[in-house]
Amino acid sequence: MTTISIDRIRQIEARRDELAAQMATGNLDGDRFVAVSKEYAELEPVAQAATEVRRLRQEAESLAYMAADTDAELRALAEEELRDNRAALDAADRKLALALLPRDAADQRSAMLEVRAGTGGDEAALFAGDLFRMYQRYAESQGWRVELISASDSDAGGYKEVVASVTGSGVFARLKFESGVHRVQRVPVTESGGRIHTSAATVAVLPEAEDVDVQIDEAKDLRIDVYRSSGPGGQSVNTTDSAVRITHLPTGLVVIQQDEKSQHKNKAKALKVLRTRLYEAERERLAAERSGTRRAMVGSGDRSERIRTYNFPQGRVTDHRINLTLHRLPEILAGEMDELIGALIAEDEAERLATIEA
Numbered sequence: 127m128t129t130i131s132i133d134r135i136r137q138i139e140a141r142r143d144e145l146a147a148q149m150a151t152g153n154l155d156g157d158r159f160v161a162v163s164k165e166y167a168e169l170e171p172v173a174q175a176a177t178e179v180r181r182l183r184q185e186a187e188s189l190a191y192m193a194a195d196t197d198a199e200l201r202a203l204a205e206e207e208l209r210d211n212r213a214a215l216d217a218a219d220r221k222l223a224l225a226l227l228p229r230d231a232a233d234q235r236s237a238m239l240e241v242r243a244g245t246g247g248d249e250a251a252l253f254a255g256d257l258f259r260m261y262q263r264y265a266e267s268q269g270w271r272v273e274l275i276s277a278s279d280s281d282a283g284g285y286k287e288v289v290a291s292v293t294g295s296g297v298f299a300r301l302k303f304e305s306g307v308h309r310v311q312r313v314p315v316t317e318s319g320g321r322i323h324t325s326a327a328t329v330a331v332l333p334e335a336e337d338v339d340v341q342i343d344e345a346k347d348l349r350i351d352v353y354r355s356s357g358p359g360g361q362s363v364n365t366t367d368s369a370v371r372i373t374h375l376p377t378g379l380v381v382i383q384q385d386e387k388s389q390h391k392n393k394a395k396a397l398k399v400l401r402t403r404l405y406e407a408e409r410e411r412l413a414a415e416r417s418g419t420r421r422a423m424v425g426s427g428d429r430s431e432r433i434r435t436y437n438f439p440q441g442r443v444t445d446h447r448i449n450l451t452l453h454r455l456p457e458i459l460a461g462e463m464d465e466l467i468g469a470l471i472a473e474d475e476a477e478r479l480a481t482i483e484a
Contacts, residue, residue: 130222132183135176142166142173175222182215220479227478232333232409233299238275238402239331240289244307246325248282253310253436254327255284256459261292261301263461270294275395276385289399291334298333303470305331306431312438322439326432334398335405342374342401349373350393355384372396379403448473
């Protein structure tokens with residue numbers, strides 16, 4: 127376990143106290159107060175962990191002194207307490223080291239969730255629908271809000287493609303390891319012979335961009351075309367030019383939105399998707415520049431990477447990145463994903479800690 131120096135602990139505590147003092151003065155303007163408050167909120171749990179480490183270290187010194195006493199009874203008592211202290215100190219050291227790990231700047235953001243049917247025809251679309259509902263239920267359990275951006279229904283049910291915005295604190299941190307190929311093994315309802323089929327769906331989780339992340343000059347950078355909606359889309363089909371196609375000229379990226387009756391709403395949703403995809407492209411570019419860094423054991427987030435199998439006959443879900451199998455498939459599809467997501471986050475933290483300790 128990496129041991130944080132006492133000087134570093136004092137720096138953390140001093141900075142926390144400095145920020146608290148600044149907020150207490152009442153002299154900060156709006157923007158500065160927001161910035162200081164945000165830094166304080168991020169630093170406070172780190173400072174609490176640092177304070178606990180410092181307290182346990184001081185306690186260990188006192189117990190070690192008592193353990194050297196000539197009185198046998200006092201020495202035995204001190205040695206017992208010292209064993210408990212070491213266990214607590216190891217845990218506190220790890221908690222502090224985790225708190226100090228570099229964080230993905232996007233972790234606290236909301237996210238764009240995209241689920242697309244892959245190989246398997248109608249069965250893949252049905253599975254895509256299962257996955258989307260699983261994430262909806264998980265989001266509901268977390269108190270997040272899910273807003274449908276666009277959906278292409280399959281004739282047999284489910285989705286050929288569905289895109290939604292998941293809004294809340296820390297959404298991307300919890301869902302980012304879901305990106306990749308999800309595979310299902312089950313007997314389709316249309317299969318009379320009882321044979322197990324394998325189908326797949328692709329999930330992408332992208333951190334939502336804020337206006338300050340992506341600078342777009344609508345006059346120079348965008349071509350916006352409007353036209354009449356076609357296919358599933360509701361009452362406005364063939365009546366108004368409500369569908370919107372936005373082309374980002376510098377990159378050639380195209381976003382089409384036609385689910386809303388209002389052209390204004392379709393444009394707003396399309397711009398939201400465009401900003402998110404441009405932001406993710408920039409994140410990927412920066413990550414590629416740092417490609418010499420560790421490839422996380424839980425995966426790169428590559429959408430072509432097979433990450434998980436849902437086996438219906440055996441009632442199990444297996445995450446191939448961490449070799450975790452849970453025989454709780456119905457519960458997981460019902461949105462009970464904490465155990466699975468927690469294991470992925472823990473593995474990522476352990477891998478990142480290992481790179482520090484190496």
